[in-house]
Amino acid sequence: MKSRIPRRFEPLSDFEIEAYLCGELDAAASGDVEHQAALNAGLRAYIDERQRARAAFAARHPLRIEPLPPRKRARNLALAFPLLAAAVVLVAVVPWQPTADPLQPGAADAVRVKGTPGLAIQLAVKRGDAVWQHREAIPLREGDQLMLALNSGAGYVSLLGRDAAGRITTYYDALRTEGGRFVAPGSLTLDAQAGDELWLVVVSSQPIAAAVYAASWNRGAPIEAAHTFIRIRKDAP
Amino acid sequence: MEIDSWYQRYGESVHRRCLRLCRNEQQALDLVQDVFLRAHRFRDTFRGEASPLTWLFTLATNCFFDTLKQPLHIDAAEVEALLCQERDGFEESFASHDLIVRLLSRSDEEVRMIVMHRYFDELELETIAERLGRSERTVRRKLLRFLEGARKLAEAQR
Numbered sequence: 001m002k003s004r005i006p007r008r009f010e011p012l013s014d015f016e017i018e019a020y021l022c023g024e025l026d027a028a029a030s031g032d033v034e035h036q037a038a039l040n041a042g043l044r045a046y047i048d049e050r051q052r053a054r055a056a057f058a059a060r061h062p063l064r065i066e067p068l069p070p071r072k073r074a075r076n077l078a079l080a081f082p083l084l085a086a087a088v089v090l091v092a093v094v095p096w097q098p099t100a101d102p103l104q105p106g107a108a109d110a111v112r113v114k115g116t117p118g119l120a121i122q123l124a125v126k127r128g129d130a131v132w133q134h135r136e137a138i139p140l141r142e143g144d145q146l147m148l149a150l151n152s153g154a155g156y157v158s159l160l161g162r163d164a165a166g167r168i169t170t171y172y173d174a175l176r177t178e179g180g181r182f183v184a185p186g187s188l189t190l191d192a193q194a195g196d197e198l199w200l201v202v203v204s205s206q207p208i209a210a211a212v213y214a215a216s217w218n219r220g221a222p223i224e225a226a227h228t229f230i231r232i233r234k235d236a237p
Numbered sequence: 238m239e240i241d242s243w244y245q246r247y248g249e250s251v252h253r254r255c256l257r258l259c260r261n262e263q264q265a266l267d268l269v270q271d272v273f274l275r276a277h278r279f280r281d282t283f284r285g286e287a288s289p290l291t292w293l294f295t296l297a298t299n300c301f302f303d304t305l306k307q308p309l310h311i312d313a314a315e316v317e318a319l320l321c322q323e324r325d326g327f328e329e330s331f332a333s334h335d336l337i338v339r340l341l342s343r344s345d346e347e348v349r350m351i352v353m354h355r356y357f358d359e360l361e362l363e364t365i366a367e368r369l370g371r372s373e374r375t376v377r378r379k380l381l382r383f384l385e386g387a388r389k390l391a392e393a394q395r
Contacts, residue, residue: 024289063248
Protein backbone atom coordinates (compact mmCIF):
# COMPACT_ATOMS: atom_id res chain seq x y z
CA MET A 1 0.00 0.00 0.00
CA LYS A 2 1.34 3.37 -1.01
CA SER A 3 1.45 6.21 1.47
CA ARG A 4 -0.75 8.28 -0.83
CA ILE A 5 -3.73 7.40 -2.94
CA PRO A 6 -4.16 9.09 -6.32
CA ARG A 7 -5.93 12.40 -5.93
CA ARG A 8 -8.59 13.82 -8.16
CA PHE A 9 -6.75 17.12 -8.45
CA GLU A 10 -3.09 16.33 -7.93
CA PRO A 11 -1.24 17.39 -5.87
CA LEU A 12 -4.05 18.73 -3.71
CA SER A 13 -6.06 16.50 -1.45
CA ASP A 14 -9.83 16.75 -1.38
CA PHE A 15 -9.60 18.03 2.18
CA GLU A 16 -7.22 20.83 1.20
CA ILE A 17 -9.65 21.98 -1.44
CA GLU A 18 -12.55 21.90 1.02
CA ALA A 19 -10.49 23.82 3.57
CA TYR A 20 -9.63 26.37 0.89
CA LEU A 21 -13.29 26.80 -0.05
CA CYS A 22 -14.21 27.24 3.62
CA GLY A 23 -11.51 29.84 4.13
CA GLU A 24 -9.59 27.70 6.59
CA LEU A 25 -6.21 27.83 4.88
CA ASP A 26 -3.59 30.45 5.63
CA ALA A 27 -2.41 32.82 2.92
CA ALA A 28 0.46 30.59 1.76
CA ALA A 29 -1.66 27.44 1.50
CA SER A 30 -4.46 29.37 -0.22
CA GLY A 31 -1.88 30.69 -2.66
CA ASP A 32 -0.84 27.12 -3.44
CA VAL A 33 -4.41 26.19 -4.26
CA GLU A 34 -4.81 29.27 -6.46
CA HIS A 35 -1.57 28.43 -8.21
CA GLN A 36 -2.73 24.88 -8.91
CA ALA A 37 -6.07 26.20 -10.13
CA ALA A 38 -4.26 28.48 -12.56
CA LEU A 39 -2.43 25.45 -13.97
CA ASN A 40 -5.38 23.11 -14.05
CA ALA A 41 -8.55 24.17 -15.87
CA GLY A 42 -10.50 21.28 -14.37
CA LEU A 43 -9.65 22.36 -10.86
CA ARG A 44 -10.45 25.99 -11.71
CA ALA A 45 -13.88 24.98 -13.02
CA TYR A 46 -14.49 22.78 -10.00
CA ILE A 47 -13.65 25.57 -7.56
CA ASP A 48 -15.81 28.05 -9.44
CA GLU A 49 -18.72 25.66 -9.45
CA ARG A 50 -18.35 24.91 -5.76
CA GLN A 51 -18.17 28.58 -4.89
CA ARG A 52 -21.43 29.19 -6.71
CA ALA A 53 -23.01 26.26 -4.91
CA ARG A 54 -21.71 27.52 -1.57
CA ALA A 55 -23.19 30.97 -2.10
CA ALA A 56 -26.63 29.54 -2.74
CA PHE A 57 -26.72 26.63 -0.32
CA ALA A 58 -27.73 28.25 2.97
CA ALA A 59 -30.42 30.35 1.32
CA ARG A 60 -31.80 27.38 -0.57
CA HIS A 61 -31.68 25.09 2.44
CA PRO A 62 -31.98 27.25 5.58
CA LEU A 63 -30.84 25.86 8.88
CA ARG A 64 -33.93 24.47 10.56
CA ILE A 65 -32.71 24.41 14.12
CA GLU A 66 -33.53 27.27 16.44
CA PRO A 67 -30.50 29.54 16.29
CA LEU A 68 -29.81 30.40 19.92
CA PRO A 69 -32.24 28.70 22.29
CA PRO A 70 -30.88 30.17 25.54
CA ARG A 71 -31.27 33.71 24.24
CA LYS A 72 -34.35 33.48 22.13
CA ARG A 73 -37.14 35.99 22.49
CA ALA A 74 -39.57 34.32 20.19
CA ARG A 75 -40.09 30.76 19.17
CA ASN A 76 -40.73 29.59 15.67
CA LEU A 77 -43.54 27.13 16.07
CA ALA A 78 -43.08 25.85 12.59
CA LEU A 79 -39.71 24.53 13.66
CA ALA A 80 -40.52 23.29 17.13
CA PHE A 81 -44.04 21.96 16.79
CA PRO A 82 -44.96 21.47 13.14
CA LEU A 83 -48.50 20.23 13.73
CA LEU A 84 -49.33 22.92 16.24
CA ALA A 85 -47.80 25.50 13.93
CA ALA A 86 -49.89 24.28 11.04
CA ALA A 87 -53.00 24.65 13.18
CA VAL A 88 -51.96 28.12 14.28
CA VAL A 89 -51.32 29.20 10.71
CA LEU A 90 -54.72 27.96 9.62
CA VAL A 91 -56.47 29.70 12.49
CA ALA A 92 -54.49 32.87 11.92
CA VAL A 93 -54.91 33.07 8.18
CA VAL A 94 -58.62 32.34 7.90
CA PRO A 95 -59.92 35.34 9.89
CA TRP A 96 -57.14 37.48 8.57
CA GLN A 97 -58.10 37.42 4.95
CA PRO A 98 -61.63 38.82 5.06
CA THR A 99 -60.60 41.87 7.05
CA ALA A 100 -57.62 42.87 4.93
CA ASP A 101 -55.06 41.08 2.86
CA PRO A 102 -51.87 42.51 4.35
CA LEU A 103 -50.23 42.52 0.97
CA GLN A 104 -52.85 44.41 -0.94
CA PRO A 105 -51.42 47.68 -2.22
CA GLY A 106 -54.04 49.62 -0.28
CA ALA A 107 -53.47 47.93 3.06
CA ALA A 108 -53.35 50.75 5.55
CA ASP A 109 -50.75 49.35 7.90
CA ALA A 110 -48.18 48.12 5.43
CA VAL A 111 -44.68 49.47 5.96
CA ARG A 112 -43.45 50.93 2.69
CA VAL A 113 -39.72 50.58 2.39
CA LYS A 114 -38.08 53.85 1.48
CA GLY A 115 -36.33 53.84 -1.86
CA THR A 116 -37.86 50.53 -2.87
CA PRO A 117 -41.12 51.09 -4.74
CA GLY A 118 -43.53 48.21 -4.52
CA LEU A 119 -42.00 46.69 -1.41
CA ALA A 120 -44.46 46.57 1.49
CA ILE A 121 -43.97 44.69 4.70
CA GLN A 122 -46.64 43.76 7.20
CA LEU A 123 -46.78 42.04 10.51
CA ALA A 124 -49.99 40.40 11.65
CA VAL A 125 -50.69 39.74 15.32
CA LYS A 126 -52.92 36.99 16.63
CA ARG A 127 -54.09 36.95 20.23
CA GLY A 128 -56.74 34.38 20.99
CA ASP A 129 -59.39 34.85 18.33
CA ALA A 130 -58.38 38.41 17.53
CA VAL A 131 -56.15 39.18 14.58
CA TRP A 132 -54.90 42.62 13.66
CA GLN A 133 -52.09 44.35 11.81
CA HIS A 134 -49.26 45.24 14.10
CA ARG A 135 -49.06 48.85 15.23
CA GLU A 136 -46.50 50.18 17.62
CA ALA A 137 -49.24 51.89 19.62
CA ILE A 138 -50.73 48.54 20.63
CA PRO A 139 -48.38 46.77 23.01
CA LEU A 140 -47.98 43.03 22.66
CA ARG A 141 -47.97 40.33 25.30
CA GLU A 142 -46.44 36.99 26.00
CA GLY A 143 -48.11 34.39 23.80
CA ASP A 144 -49.01 36.77 20.99
CA GLN A 145 -48.27 35.21 17.63
CA LEU A 146 -46.77 37.25 14.83
CA MET A 147 -46.75 36.48 11.14
CA LEU A 148 -44.59 38.28 8.64
CA ALA A 149 -45.89 38.99 5.16
CA LEU A 150 -44.55 41.07 2.34
CA ASN A 151 -45.13 42.11 -1.19
CA SER A 152 -41.92 42.25 -3.18
CA GLY A 153 -40.09 41.12 -6.25
CA ALA A 154 -38.25 37.80 -6.31
CA GLY A 155 -35.46 37.71 -3.76
CA TYR A 156 -34.70 36.81 -0.19
CA VAL A 157 -36.06 38.01 3.12
CA SER A 158 -34.47 37.84 6.54
CA LEU A 159 -35.93 38.77 9.90
CA LEU A 160 -33.77 39.54 12.88
CA GLY A 161 -34.61 40.82 16.34
CA ARG A 162 -32.56 42.76 18.86
CA ASP A 163 -33.66 42.68 22.47
CA ALA A 164 -33.22 45.29 25.17
CA ALA A 165 -29.87 43.78 26.11
CA GLY A 166 -28.61 44.19 22.55
CA ARG A 167 -28.67 40.49 21.68
CA ILE A 168 -29.51 39.77 18.08
CA THR A 169 -31.50 36.70 17.11
CA THR A 170 -32.21 35.46 13.60
CA TYR A 171 -35.82 34.43 13.08
CA TYR A 172 -35.79 33.97 9.33
CA ASP A 173 -32.61 33.50 7.36
CA ALA A 174 -32.69 34.47 3.68
CA LEU A 175 -36.03 32.88 2.86
CA ARG A 176 -36.59 32.72 -0.87
CA THR A 177 -39.48 34.80 -2.19
CA GLU A 178 -40.77 34.17 -5.68
CA GLY A 179 -42.12 37.66 -6.17
CA GLY A 180 -45.57 38.98 -5.34
CA ARG A 181 -47.32 37.79 -2.22
CA PHE A 182 -45.15 36.06 0.33
CA VAL A 183 -46.07 34.91 3.83
CA ALA A 184 -43.20 33.64 5.94
CA PRO A 185 -43.74 30.08 7.15
CA GLY A 186 -45.05 29.52 10.66
CA SER A 187 -45.52 32.20 13.25
CA LEU A 188 -43.39 33.68 16.00
CA THR A 189 -44.69 33.54 19.55
CA LEU A 190 -43.55 36.16 22.02
CA ASP A 191 -42.03 34.82 25.20
CA ALA A 192 -42.24 36.24 28.70
CA GLN A 193 -39.01 38.19 28.60
CA ALA A 194 -39.60 41.83 29.47
CA GLY A 195 -38.52 44.80 27.39
CA ASP A 196 -39.09 46.05 23.88
CA GLU A 197 -37.48 44.42 20.90
CA LEU A 198 -36.50 45.92 17.59
CA TRP A 199 -37.04 43.77 14.52
CA LEU A 200 -35.16 44.22 11.30
CA VAL A 201 -36.67 43.00 8.05
CA VAL A 202 -34.20 42.85 5.15
CA VAL A 203 -35.12 42.10 1.56
CA SER A 204 -32.38 41.47 -0.97
CA SER A 205 -32.09 40.19 -4.50
CA GLN A 206 -29.12 37.99 -3.55
CA PRO A 207 -29.05 35.12 -1.03
CA ILE A 208 -27.17 36.98 1.67
CA ALA A 209 -27.13 35.29 5.07
CA ALA A 210 -28.89 36.98 7.97
CA ALA A 211 -25.62 36.66 9.86
CA VAL A 212 -24.14 39.29 7.55
CA TYR A 213 -26.89 41.74 8.44
CA ALA A 214 -26.61 40.81 12.11
CA ALA A 215 -22.92 41.65 12.02
CA SER A 216 -23.56 45.01 10.34
CA TRP A 217 -26.36 45.83 12.76
CA ASN A 218 -24.26 44.83 15.71
CA ARG A 219 -21.46 47.21 14.82
CA GLY A 220 -23.75 50.00 13.69
CA ALA A 221 -22.77 49.70 10.03
CA PRO A 222 -25.30 50.38 7.25
CA ILE A 223 -27.52 47.49 6.18
CA GLU A 224 -26.66 47.09 2.50
CA ALA A 225 -30.11 46.07 1.27
CA ALA A 226 -33.72 47.24 1.37
CA HIS A 227 -34.79 47.05 4.99
CA THR A 228 -37.04 48.42 7.66
CA PHE A 229 -37.24 48.34 11.43
CA ILE A 230 -40.33 47.41 13.40
CA ARG A 231 -40.48 48.11 17.11
CA ILE A 232 -42.13 45.37 19.14
CA ARG A 233 -43.48 46.93 22.31
CA LYS A 234 -44.45 44.59 25.07
CA ASP A 235 -46.65 45.00 28.10
CA ALA A 236 -45.02 43.98 31.33
CA PRO A 237 -46.02 40.36 32.13
CA MET B 238 -19.50 29.46 18.14
CA GLU B 239 -22.36 31.00 16.18
CA ILE B 240 -24.08 28.09 14.52
CA ASP B 241 -25.67 30.32 11.88
CA SER B 242 -22.35 31.64 10.68
CA TRP B 243 -20.88 28.14 10.74
CA TYR B 244 -23.76 26.98 8.63
CA GLN B 245 -23.11 29.75 6.14
CA ARG B 246 -19.46 28.90 5.99
CA TYR B 247 -19.44 25.11 6.17
CA GLY B 248 -22.99 24.05 5.25
CA GLU B 249 -22.32 23.27 1.63
CA SER B 250 -19.11 21.36 2.37
CA VAL B 251 -20.90 19.30 5.00
CA HIS B 252 -23.72 18.70 2.52
CA ARG B 253 -21.26 17.43 -0.05
CA ARG B 254 -19.79 15.04 2.51
CA CYS B 255 -23.27 13.89 3.56
CA LEU B 256 -24.27 13.34 -0.04
CA ARG B 257 -21.25 11.18 -0.58
CA LEU B 258 -22.24 9.11 2.45
CA CYS B 259 -25.97 8.86 1.69
CA ARG B 260 -26.00 9.07 -2.09
CA ASN B 261 -29.50 10.49 -1.73
CA GLU B 262 -30.20 14.22 -1.88
CA GLN B 263 -33.06 14.36 0.59
CA GLN B 264 -31.32 12.13 3.12
CA ALA B 265 -28.20 14.23 2.74
CA LEU B 266 -30.09 17.45 3.45
CA ASP B 267 -31.66 15.89 6.55
CA LEU B 268 -28.26 14.67 7.65
CA VAL B 269 -26.80 18.16 7.28
CA GLN B 270 -29.47 19.45 9.67
CA ASP B 271 -28.62 16.64 12.12
CA VAL B 272 -24.93 17.52 11.91
CA PHE B 273 -25.47 21.18 12.72
CA LEU B 274 -27.98 20.34 15.43
CA ARG B 275 -25.39 18.09 17.02
CA ALA B 276 -22.70 20.74 16.59
CA HIS B 277 -24.99 23.27 18.26
CA ARG B 278 -25.79 20.95 21.16
CA PHE B 279 -22.20 19.96 21.73
CA ARG B 280 -20.60 23.28 20.87
CA ASP B 281 -18.99 23.46 24.29
CA THR B 282 -17.01 20.32 23.55
CA PHE B 283 -15.34 21.90 20.52
CA ARG B 284 -12.05 23.18 21.80
CA GLY B 285 -10.44 24.11 18.53
CA GLU B 286 -7.86 21.33 18.56
CA ALA B 287 -9.07 20.30 15.12
CA SER B 288 -10.38 22.72 12.55
CA PRO B 289 -14.16 23.29 12.49
CA LEU B 290 -14.28 21.56 9.11
CA THR B 291 -12.59 18.44 10.48
CA TRP B 292 -14.93 18.42 13.46
CA LEU B 293 -18.04 18.83 11.32
CA PHE B 294 -16.92 16.07 8.96
CA THR B 295 -16.42 13.79 11.96
CA LEU B 296 -19.91 14.67 13.17
CA ALA B 297 -21.28 13.94 9.72
CA THR B 298 -19.67 10.50 9.70
CA ASN B 299 -20.92 9.73 13.20
CA CYS B 300 -24.43 11.03 12.51
CA PHE B 301 -24.69 8.96 9.37
CA PHE B 302 -23.57 5.70 10.89
CA ASP B 303 -25.56 6.33 14.09
CA THR B 304 -28.76 6.42 12.07
CA LEU B 305 -28.15 3.03 10.51
CA LYS B 306 -30.19 0.37 12.22
CA GLN B 307 -28.15 -2.44 10.74
CA PRO B 308 -25.07 -2.81 8.54
CA LEU B 309 -25.65 -1.98 4.91
CA HIS B 310 -25.92 -4.76 2.36
CA ILE B 311 -22.77 -5.83 0.60
CA ASP B 312 -22.70 -7.79 -2.60
CA ALA B 313 -19.82 -10.26 -2.70
CA ALA B 314 -19.43 -9.86 -6.44
CA GLU B 315 -18.91 -6.11 -6.07
CA VAL B 316 -16.18 -6.57 -3.49
CA GLU B 317 -14.49 -9.21 -5.52
CA ALA B 318 -14.61 -7.15 -8.70
CA LEU B 319 -12.96 -4.25 -6.93
CA LEU B 320 -10.39 -6.16 -4.93
CA CYS B 321 -9.30 -8.18 -7.92
CA GLN B 322 -8.30 -5.11 -9.84
CA GLU B 323 -4.71 -4.34 -10.49
CA ARG B 324 -2.98 -3.41 -7.26
CA ASP B 325 -2.10 0.13 -8.28
CA GLY B 326 -5.54 0.91 -9.65
CA PHE B 327 -7.53 -0.65 -6.89
CA GLU B 328 -7.61 2.17 -4.37
CA GLU B 329 -8.64 4.75 -6.94
CA SER B 330 -11.70 2.72 -7.90
CA PHE B 331 -12.43 1.87 -4.31
CA ALA B 332 -12.35 5.52 -3.22
CA SER B 333 -15.15 6.52 -5.54
CA HIS B 334 -17.32 3.47 -4.92
CA ASP B 335 -20.24 3.50 -2.51
CA LEU B 336 -19.16 0.07 -1.34
CA ILE B 337 -16.74 1.80 0.95
CA VAL B 338 -19.60 3.28 2.99
CA ARG B 339 -21.38 -0.05 3.19
CA LEU B 340 -18.23 -1.73 4.40
CA LEU B 341 -17.73 0.99 6.98
CA SER B 342 -21.14 0.27 8.45
CA ARG B 343 -19.47 -2.86 9.85
CA SER B 344 -16.38 -1.14 11.21
CA ASP B 345 -15.48 0.54 14.46
CA GLU B 346 -15.17 4.30 14.78
CA GLU B 347 -11.40 4.51 14.49
CA VAL B 348 -11.32 2.45 11.32
CA ARG B 349 -14.07 4.65 9.93
CA MET B 350 -12.00 7.74 10.57
CA ILE B 351 -8.92 6.20 8.98
CA VAL B 352 -10.81 5.04 5.91
CA MET B 353 -12.67 8.32 5.52
CA HIS B 354 -9.46 10.32 5.80
CA ARG B 355 -7.81 8.17 3.18
CA TYR B 356 -10.53 7.73 0.60
CA PHE B 357 -12.70 10.81 1.12
CA ASP B 358 -10.19 13.40 2.28
CA GLU B 359 -7.33 11.93 0.21
CA LEU B 360 -4.85 12.34 3.04
CA GLU B 361 -1.48 10.67 3.29
CA LEU B 362 -1.04 7.92 5.87
CA GLU B 363 1.37 10.14 7.76
CA THR B 364 -1.20 12.94 8.04
CA ILE B 365 -3.91 10.52 9.12
CA ALA B 366 -1.64 9.13 11.80
CA GLU B 367 -0.88 12.63 13.05
CA ARG B 368 -4.56 13.56 13.21
CA LEU B 369 -5.55 10.47 15.11
CA GLY B 370 -2.52 10.41 17.40
CA ARG B 371 -1.46 7.01 16.09
CA SER B 372 1.70 5.76 14.42
CA GLU B 373 1.76 5.53 10.65
CA ARG B 374 2.39 1.82 11.01
CA THR B 375 -0.79 1.38 13.06
CA VAL B 376 -2.84 3.33 10.54
CA ARG B 377 -1.46 1.24 7.68
CA ARG B 378 -2.15 -1.99 9.56
CA LYS B 379 -5.74 -1.02 10.35
CA LEU B 380 -6.33 0.01 6.78
CA LEU B 381 -4.97 -3.29 5.45
CA ARG B 382 -7.11 -5.19 7.94
CA PHE B 383 -10.14 -3.28 6.80
CA LEU B 384 -9.45 -4.23 3.20
CA GLU B 385 -8.71 -7.80 4.16
CA GLY B 386 -11.98 -7.92 6.11
CA ALA B 387 -13.80 -6.80 3.00
CA ARG B 388 -12.17 -9.57 1.01
CA LYS B 389 -13.12 -12.19 3.62
CA LEU B 390 -16.66 -10.90 3.68
CA ALA B 391 -16.88 -11.38 -0.03
CA GLU B 392 -15.50 -14.89 0.24
CA ALA B 393 -17.91 -15.77 3.04
CA GLN B 394 -20.88 -14.65 0.99
CA ARG B 395 -19.79 -16.52 -2.09
